[in-house]
Amino acid sequence: MENSFGSNLNSKRSGARALLTIAIAVGSLAGNPILAADPAQAPKYTGPGSCSSPACHGGVQDRTETSVLQNEYSTWVVRDKHAQAYTVLTNPLGTRMAKILGLPKPDTAPKCLACHALDVPLEQRARTFDLTDGVGCENCHGPASAWLGPHTARDWKYEKSLELGMYNTRDLVKRSEKCLSCHLGTPEKFVDHEMLAAGHPDLYFELGSFMSVMPVHWKEVEKDPWFAVRTLGVGQAVQLREQLRRVAREAQGGIWPEYAELECFSCHHSLTAAKDSWRQDRGYPGRRPGNPPLNLARFVVFRKIIQEADRGAAQQLESEMGRVYSLVTALNSDRRQVASQATSAAETADRIAQRLAGVQLQFDQAMTLRLMKSIAGDAESIAQQGEGSAEQATMVMDSLFIAYNQNAHLGNEAQIKAALHTLFEQLKDQSAYHAFKFARDLRSLNSLLP
Numbered sequence: 415m416e417n418s419f420g421s422n423l424n425s426k427r428s429g430a431r432a433l434l435t436i437a438i439a440v441g442s443l444a445g446n447p448i449l450a451a452d453p454a455q456a457p458k459y460t461g462p463g464s465c466s467s468p469a470c471h472g473g474v475q476d477r478t479e480t481s482v483l484q485n486e487y488s489t490w491v492v493r494d495k496h497a498q499a500y501t502v503l504t505n506p507l508g509t510r511m512a513k514i515l516g517l518p519k520p521d522t523a524p525k526c527l528a529c530h531a532l533d534v535p536l537e538q539r540a541r542t543f544d545l546t547d548g549v550g551c552e553n554c555h556g557p558a559s560a561w562l563g564p565h566t567a568r569d570w571k572y573e574k575s576l577e578l579g580m581y582n583t584r585d586l587v588k589r590s591e592k593c594l595s596c597h598l599g600t601p602e603k604f605v606d607h608e609m610l611a612a613g614h615p616d617l618y619f620e621l622g623s624f625m626s627v628m629p630v631h632w633k634e635v636e637k638d639p640w641f642a643v644r645t646l647g648v649g650q651a652v653q654l655r656e657q658l659r660r661v662a663r664e665a666q667g668g669i670w671p672e673y674a675e676l677e678c679f680s681c682h683h684s685l686t687a688a689k690d691s692w693r694q695d696r697g698y699p700g701r702r703p704g705n706p707p708l709n710l711a712r713f714v715v716f717r718k719i720i721q722e723a724d725r726g727a728a729q730q731l732e733s734e735m736g737r738v739y740s741l742v743t744a745l746n747s748d749r750r751q752v753a754s755q756a757t758s759a760a761e762t763a764d765r766i767a768q769r770l771a772g773v774q775l776q777f778d779q780a781m782t783l784r785l786m787k788s789i790a791g792d793a794e795s796i797a798q799q800g801e802g803s804a805e806q807a808t809m810v811m812d813s814l815f816i817a818y819n820q821n822a823h824l825g826n827e828a829q830i831k832a833a834l835h836t837l838f839e840q841l842k843d844q845s846a847y848h849a850f851k852f853a854r855d856l857r858s859l860n861s862l863l864p
């Protein structure tokens with residue numbers, strides 16, 4: 415189904431390879447701890463070319479008779495932006511970034527290759543490996559050398575591939591972690607305010623929307639019709655957890671306050687006449703007027719999901735987030751205290767992620783509708799947290815609507831789509847974001863829900 419986030423994303427922000435003989439050591443067992451400790455025996459990365467044979471994942475049309483589509487390679491190379499990830503490093507923006515940051519070249523800098531390619535140690539690169547392939551199959555699915563040969567056998571089980579080093583993208587927590595390793599960052603790879611100031615696009619994410627923008631190259635194995643709702647819930651939990659861990663790291667050892675943790679447009683908005691200022695109209699609850707607030711985008715929408723899923727945990731996270739917010743927003747708090755509060759909140763978010771991913775919790779039509787209504791019903795407070803929060807709310811509402819509409823019919827589908835489009839329009843000029851106008855439009859969307 416056409417997703418309005420996809421078509422709005424671009425406006426808002428800015429061949430056939432040789433069939434390769436599989437020269438792999440099937441004998442190098444990744445599951446064997448003794449062998450895996452020796453780097454020469456560790457599973458190797460073979461490059462996406464190894465998956466591109468027409469009989470494997472390089473077909474042109476979807477196969478209907480098998481459980482995998484077998485055109486994954488064609489989809490990735492032609493339509494998936496990940497295949498361009500290396501090439502964009504040397505576009506005019508990447509080149510200027512490197513110059514500002516004092517890097518010799520963007521396409522050789524480990525700082526950039528970390529997320530724009532598969533920058534693994536030399537001894538883990540098979541003969542067929544090519545760095546210029548960008549973000550390829552093995553960035554997400556793990557090193558293929560040990561399972562590439564055997565995984566095509568008729569009675570081969572997914573679990574066997576996992577034992578041989580395949581990454582478990584079916585597991586929603588792991589899937590979110592994998593995406594966020596590049597779309598939010600890790601201790602080893604990050605986009606901080608220095609990189610943003612040099613021109614790097616801001617990193618934002620919502621698993622539901624980003625999964626639907628990525629050209630589909632899989633069939634969802636999960637049969638639950640409300641799986642998309644679970645997916646976005648888990649994605650929200652994991653991204654909050656990862657942001658809190660990052661805050662803890664920065665407060666402990668990095669540059670602090672790290673501007674990239676704060677609401678960008680509390681600093682980067684355009685000034686208006688005092689009478690037209692929604693910020694002065696709103697006031698500055700919970701902080702010294704003028705102090706930039708912690709960016710709560712990864713919490714204000716998520717808190718609605720947890721209230722549905724786990725009320726006890728919701729209360730605990732509310733109070734922990736309240737403390738992190740006050741400490742960060744005060745700007746001069748004790749750094750160890752910031753780190754320890756952020757770490758506790760991250761632990762709570764982690765427990766919630768596991769609960770949301772677990773089978774004990776069921777998602778259904780009624781809950782999906784309640785979620786949409788409770789997010790849209792909180793229009794004022796979400797909108798007043800700033801542009802980043804409005805953006806999360808819009809993406810999540812879009813994902814929830816798509817999931818709802820696929821399973822239950824709404825008579826006014828076209829009107830709801832138009833209302834979502836209006837919200838995306840409000841985010842186009844980020845520096846001109848206006849909380850009261852956004853809240854008004856989110857309320858209109860709410861009034862269209864049954």
Ligand code: HEC
Binds near residue numbers: 511512520527
């Ligand atoms: C933490 C991971 C990460 C690191 C490190 C990183 N990037 Fe990126 N970069 C991304 C992601 C993710 C996007 C896509 C953002 C989006 O659209 O949501 C991106 C987008 C870009 C773009 C815009 C691409 C386009 O389509 O116009 C450029 C240029 C770029 N990065 C250059 C660099 C350079 C140069 C470096 C090193 C100085 C670097 N990046 C380091 C993750 C990263």
Ligand code: HEC
Binds near residue numbers: 465483
């Ligand atoms: C940016 C991450 C990413 C890249 C790059 C990527 N995939 Fe995937 N792939 C996923 C996700 C997420 C799923 C869906 C979850 C799942 O089914 O495991 C998936 C599913 C699949 C499946 C179905 C697996 C299953 O669970 O039955 C196959 C087969 C597959 N991918 C092959 C490929 C091939 C071949 C390439 C390279 C040409 C590739 N993928 C590139 C993320 C990626």
Ligand code: HEC
Binds near residue numbers: 498530
């Ligand atoms: C190894 C790093 C890496 C991983 C892992 C990764 N991405 Fe990306 N992703 C990137 C980079 C870099 C770009 C920007 C590429 C470009 O601009 O050409 C990108 C771009 C995208 C885009 C296009 C965004 C736009 O602005 O159009 C989507 C959607 C996306 N990724 C989704 C995902 C999802 C979903 C996952 C997990 C299943 C994932 N990515 C995992 C690095 C990664």
Ligand code: HEC
Binds near residue numbers: 678
């Ligand atoms: C505490 C205030 C503050 C916060 C919060 C902040 N910035 Fe900045 N930013 C600055 C300052 C100061 C500069 C340097 C401006 C100059 O030199 O003219 C800057 C520079 C920039 C620039 C380059 C200047 C330009 O006009 O192109 C970009 C892009 C940028 N920031 C993006 C962001 C993003 C994205 C976020 C949120 C993730 C953010 N900033 C959060 C204060 C802030």
